[in-house]
Amino acid sequence: MNILIIGGGGFIGQKLARQLAQQGRLRGQTIDRLTLADLAAPATVAASFVVDTCACNITDRPSLDALITPETDVIFLLAAVVSSHAEADFDAGMQVNLFGVLNVLDRCRAAGHAPVVVFTSSLAVFGGEVPDPIRDWTIPNPQTSYGTQKAMGELLINDYSRRGMIDGRGFRLPTIAVRPGKPNRAASSFMSSIIREPLNGQEAVCPVADDYLHYYLSPRRCVDNLLLGAEIEAEAFGSNRCLTMPGQTLSIRQMIDAMTEVAGPEPEKLIRWEPQDEIQKIVSGWRFDYDPAKAVELGLTADQSFVENVRYYIEDDQTAA
Amino acid sequence: MNILIIGGGGFIGQKLARQLAQQGRLRGQTIDRLTLADLAAPATVAASFVVDTCACNITDRPSLDALITPETDVIFLLAAVVSSHAEADFDAGMQVNLFGVLNVLDRCRAAGHAPVVVFTSSLAVFGGEVPDPIRDWTIPNPQTSYGTQKAMGELLINDYSRRGMIDGRGFRLPTIAVRPGKPNRAASSFMSSIIREPLNGQEAVCPVADDYLHYYLSPRRCVDNLLLGAEIEAEAFGSNRCLTMPGQTLSIRQMIDAMTEVAGPEPEKLIRWEPQDEIQKIVSGWRFDYDPAKAVELGLTADQSFVENVRYYIEDDQTAA
Numbered sequence: 001m002n003i004l005i006i007g008g009g010g011f012i013g014q015k016l017a018r019q020l021a022q023q024g025r026l027r028g029q030t031i032d033r034l035t036l037a038d039l040a041a042p043a044t045v046a047a048s049f050v051v052d053t054c055a056c057n058i059t060d061r062p063s064l065d066a067l068i069t070p071e072t073d074v075i076f077l078l079a080a081v082v083s084s085h086a087e088a089d090f091d092a093g094m095q096v097n098l099f100g101v102l103n104v105l106d107r108c109r110a111a112g113h114a115p116v117v118v119f120t121s122s123l124a125v126f127g128g129e130v131p132d133p134i135r136d137w138t139i140p141n142p143q144t145s146y147g148t149q150k151a152m153g154e155l156l157i158n159d160y161s162r163r164g165m166i167d168g169r170g171f172r173l174p175t176i177a178v179r180p181g182k183p184n185r186a187a188s189s190f191m192s193s194i195i196r197e198p199l200n201g202q203e204a205v206c207p208v209a210d211d212y213l214h215y216y217l218s219p220r221r222c223v224d225n226l227l228l229g230a231e232i233e234a235e236a237f238g239s240n241r242c243l244t245m246p247g248q249t250l251s252i253r254q255m256i257d258a259m260t261e262v263a264g265p266e267p268e269k270l271i272r273w274e275p276q277d278e279i280q281k282i283v284s285g286w287r288f289d290y291d292p293a294k295a296v297e298l299g300l301t302a303d304q305s306f307v308e309n310v311r312y313y314i315e316d317d318q319t320a321a
Numbered sequence: 322m323n324i325l326i327i328g329g330g331g332f333i334g335q336k337l338a339r340q341l342a343q344q345g346r347l348r349g350q351t352i353d354r355l356t357l358a359d360l361a362a363p364a365t366v367a368a369s370f371v372v373d374t375c376a377c378n379i380t381d382r383p384s385l386d387a388l389i390t391p392e393t394d395v396i397f398l399l400a401a402v403v404s405s406h407a408e409a410d411f412d413a414g415m416q417v418n419l420f421g422v423l424n425v426l427d428r429c430r431a432a433g434h435a436p437v438v439v440f441t442s443s444l445a446v447f448g449g450e451v452p453d454p455i456r457d458w459t460i461p462n463p464q465t466s467y468g469t470q471k472a473m474g475e476l477l478i479n480d481y482s483r484r485g486m487i488d489g490r491g492f493r494l495p496t497i498a499v500r501p502g503k504p505n506r507a508a509s510s511f512m513s514s515i516i517r518e519p520l521n522g523q524e525a526v527c528p529v530a531d532d533y534l535h536y537y538l539s540p541r542r543c544v545d546n547l548l549l550g551a552e553i554e555a556e557a558f559g560s561n562r563c564l565t566m567p568g569q570t571l572s573i574r575q576m577i578d579a580m581t582e583v584a585g586p587e588p589e590k591l592i593r594w595e596p597q598d599e600i601q602k603i604v605s606g607w608r609f610d611y612d613p614a615k616a617v618e619l620g621l622t623a624d625q626s627f628v629e630n631v632r633y634y635i636e637d638d639q640t641a642a
Contacts (some may be wrong), residue, residue, distance in 0.1 A: 137451040142479070155469045163411065239448065240449055240450070
């Protein structure tokens, strides 16, 4: 079993790699080799199997020809230009999120062995005038370029799978919180910052009101779901390989209260409330009411309460911060 | 007012051109010039304004640079590799239906004046496990490469419009009947043949039972809807520029009865009932139950009864057959 993580330097990619190292098996087979690819060669992980790391840009098709071979059994395709970057730089988003994905799929097609491809999509595919809750049959009606590009990726995952060029499966990730590391250019960055920075004794800015509702999943649960996503038999997906990954709908207030339950009253005092129009304009277009029935039926899970998310951050990531 | 029809050699493109010649105006302005572009330079139409015809392949970006200029006010983008072709030749479909559409949109973006772009999508974007009726918020879940490519085109029309690069609007066409011309190898070919050939005193084969249900629109009404689609103010579309064009759900029996009402009992006798498993297998997967509420609200219309479709064929096309 040879596994490739494209976007293996990102925090989900690294957590996925560490979990694969820990379990040593996938789809009933022993893992022989794990390759972590990203724009810069990612950090390696300790494992009982071979771990390669390499630099790769999915917009450069030749670099994929060496990376994806008939020996590549499972590909996690996590690489993406994130939402506010794709909104600020339309061409950058199209190059990576559309043409880069096409390069990966076309390389798989050329390799000819229909590898499992686990694609990370986003709830940013949803928006506009559609009734709540968002169901398995709700139209992706994205209101950002990032969401548009992810929705196109889903269509490609489905068609390349239907044609037998890949064995694809796509999962629309809820916003991952608490995300480790530093703030990034995603418009959702504050949704982790307002918990992570205060837990680390640092100030954080909340650009929206505390009744802002959104849909969240912990990194630990996300990795579990992606691994399960690679295990599910193709036939179980039926006529659509792309699903909403389960999450929890929470207000900013509920998240802060969970932080207080775990870490006491001091962290909240480090949150500065500073409304930001540009962020609000983007995130207010995002939906928060989902019914991910098919994913739940396939065994994917959400966190039970945001207290879990806060505890996972402290257990898994805080010492590394 | 300068208008460009890409796919101007097809039967819808030609009818659209003749209707524009007849009305002489669009969006409140006098038409100065109409350009008909297709793979081979299309037949011209008689008009009070200038009509240009030219050969153009939308997969060739340079040929679009000359065709679309800041003086091009309205573009009808009808060109496509059709369903059975796109299924048989994946690359041909991707080149025209995805990359060709992208070329048109990127040329519009470069021209910088956000022209009106009327895009023809298809009900082939729908399929799989979604509840009836298909509503404005039902997921495009295509089960063909053609449907996939059209669904991606819809996403692009929306995002380029949202970003102000074009003023796009897309319409998913029902099956057009009675289609002029000759039978072809499309699985849906019989849906026009069983009316057209008997009206012309020729035999036709019906490969399905007479209770087979499908969703139809006449060519004349389709052209009216496309022209209205160009007129509608952008704001009226809300958060999704792409809509299902209204049609009628009819059984084969209802269609034949309408033919008999218009032309008497003789034509029906020319229909040979020869069930064909291969055709039935394909067309039984197509959806027929639609609720195009938003399009109806915007003023688009279906035929009132298939009697209209039969009469339009006789009035508009039969002498040319």
